[in-house]
Amino acid sequence: MKPADRPRKTQIEDLKVGMFVQMPGNWTQHSFVRSNFMIKNSDQISKIAKSGFSEVIVNPLKSQIRPEFNKRPKYDPPVKTGHMAEVDLGPPLMPSGFHDFLFDSTVAPKRKASHLYEVCLHVMDKVLKDPNVGNIKQFKEGVSDIVDLLLSDQETATQLFQLTSRDHYTFTHSINVGVMSILLTKALYGESTPHDMRELSAAYFLHDLGKAKISDELLYSTEKYTESERKVMEAHPMDGYELLEEAKLLSVESKIILSQHHEREDGSGYPQGLQGEQIHIYSRICATADVFDALTSRRLFKPSLPLYDALVLMKFDKGLHLNKEVFSAFVQLFKYENSKTAFKS
Ligand SMILES: [Fe+2]
Numbered sequence: 001m002k003p004a005d006r007p008r009k010t011q012i013e014d015l016k017v018g019m020f021v022q023m024p025g026n027w028t029q030h031s032f033v034r035s036n037f038m039i040k041n042s043d044q045i046s047k048i049a050k051s052g053f054s055e056v057i058v059n060p061l062k063s064q065i066r067p068e069f070n071k072r073p074k075y076d077p078p079v080k081t082g083h084m085a086e087v088d089l090g091p092p093l094m095p096s097g098f099h100d101f102l103f104d105s106t107v108a109p110k111r112k113a114s115h116l117y118e119v120c121l122h123v124m125d126k127v128l129k130d131p132n133v134g135n136i137k138q139f140k141e142g143v144s145d146i147v148d149l150l151l152s153d154q155e156t157a158t159q160l161f162q163l164t165s166r167d168h169y170t171f172t173h174s175i176n177v178g179v180m181s182i183l184l185t186k187a188l189y190g191e192s193t194p195h196d197m198r199e200l201s202a203a204y205f206l207h208d209l210g211k212a213k214i215s216d217e218l219l220y221s222t223e224k225y226t227e228s229e230r231k232v233m234e235a236h237p238m239d240g241y242e243l244l245e246e247a248k249l250l251s252v253e254s255k256i257i258l259s260q261h262h263e264r265e266d267g268s269g270y271p272q273g274l275q276g277e278q279i280h281i282y283s284r285i286c287a288t289a290d291v292f293d294a295l296t297s298r299r300l301f302k303p304s305l306p307l308y309d310a311l312v313l314m315k316f317d318k319g320l321h322l323n324k325e326v327f328s329a330f331v332q333l334f335k336y337e338n339s340k341t342a343f344k345s
Helices: 042-050 098-102 109-129 133-152 154-163 172-189 197-205 209-213 227-233 236-246 252-260 281-296 307-315 324-333
Strands: 008-011 020-022 036-038 055-058
Touching: 098 109, 098 133, 109 133, 109 154, 109 172, 109 209, 133 154, 133 172, 133 197, 154 172, 172 197, 172 281, 172 324, 197 252, 197 281, 209 236, 236 252, 252 281, 281 307, 281 324, 307 324
Parallel strands: none
Antiparallel strands: 008 055, 020 036, 020 055
């Protein structure tokens, strides 16, 4: 076989109608019926991009058009997320001395958790109001410290988990879902998470990043959405995904959290209507935390549900369509010995 005839990895932006592609992984990781197929229209290219993959394999011998593999000598290397000096980060996002404070063993866990929560709120406020590359990069670096703390200091993690049951601020939802998702991932995977926990955690915190594109008027509206307003609201998973894609930040698995966190097991979710195993486990984790926080939070248009009532509602799946195994692990989070009295509501 000539070198030019060999199947090879191709960036999504280089795909064209007429190319024969092979999707990475198995069929559960994308929304196509088959993993190997000819691209028939540009919608399919968009759908491949929305599956979260940055590249697929193109088979030249089965393609109707000849892929121009050598047109670009090299694709632009991705931004190395650990190298903060590569972009102008703008003003510092995290408060000075934050790292030292987090790992200061003389600070009581309750005080540490409380301060950490306030810092998270402040920082989340800034990132969601101005989701530029500098802010997102700094946020990701800051989250690394928070994740290290949550994974190593059970007492502070428990205190922080308690704080997620109250909702007095605009941005608590992102923090609450972030903290709960990190601890749920830890409960499910322990130390053997196959992906970078810091990357995942940044995505959990930023799961609603796409809402930065929605006007406050619509975001805080107490009226029933019109059809066009509903479409704007339901665009936020992909808007968030695209913000991270443009910024060349976070791994594919992490970005999928943003695009799939409103998908539901029975296919009733959005934006793609994925079902069951088509939904990534990290997205299922985020969806579980997201639903719980939505049920237990007080909003302008609805009272909060007591914690127990929310868990009962989720258990009997009253139209929520969450993954049952993930939900079981979620309930266990409330059963830590030192949390027994903390979560009574
Ligand atoms: Fe959302």
